[in-house]
Amino acid sequence: MTMQLEIGTNRLSIHGVDAFDLANTLTCGQAFRWWRVGNAYHGVVKGTLLVAEWRDESLHVEDHSVTKLCPDDFVGLVFDYFGLSDDHAQRERSLCKRDRIVAEAIRYAPGIRILRQDPWECLISFIISARNYIPSIMSTIVRLCERFGERVSSDEYEELFGTRRYAFPSASALSDGSVESIESCGASYRAKYIYGMAQLVTTGGADLDLISKQPYEEARESLMSLYGVGPKIAECVLLYSMGRYEAFPIDTWISRVMRFLYLGNPRASVREMHEFARQRFEDLAGFAQQYLFHWARTAKRAYLRTLEQNSR
DNA sequence: ATCCAGGCCATAA
């Protein structure tokens, strides 16, 4: 199947997108800046306010920013962010062949893509995510954006939807604030990590662009050397913003899946889980993780909880 | 209400 583009004024329709589930991709826990409005999803991507909707077997995206992108940049942004040039159906087939459990997870909810997010936003967002619920994460990020970010929504958008949207704040904008001001956005004890990171990036003490070009293991170490960043956050940044699909972030849900469904060992270490994932899923580990994560939290939630209870 | 969540750091063995 080949894709067809229909480009209008600040709008774009893409027909024939294979293996693509917009709703699950946006709500499966990899991004925190999408809101459902009617049948559409509104989100801010790299300073551009997008309204995306899956309708009539096609993806429709509109630019509602104050300053609209030119058609080429708009198309580029959408393709890059959603990874539309990739043969995702092929990836799904490959994963299904490699593993029965992932095959079941893919059958349950196919078409989940890995978004290509902005590294800085991704890093701060996942620092906020530590020991936090998704709704809390989202509201903290909204408050950070309102306080430190720039307005992105156009007058027409604000009139139409009755709300204003803000871009994710730059490192220098956050470093102009303070630990206290970040804390009061709901960042809690993570505020010191965020403020420190903003200062470090602003002064050039950390360079995310440079890290994104390093070999996988080196990039992982570089990220983990940053105060407040452990293995989970490092791998999330690698996977969700740097296109490193061999990354395999292990949170409590993936941990349950690995311990109870794969390894049959309630006390398996994170190291063992990573080892297993690398051997089984190789270059597609990140996609396996995303399907397993969504499946575990929805279809297998109660079951995995029971297994965990019984193992105590 | 009481509990604990999509981790990390520091400390201790």
Place this chain on the structure above:
DNA sequence: TTATGGCCTGGA
């Protein structure tokens, strides 16, 4: 190298 406790807050 692996195991604990503390961190803060708001939803269930």
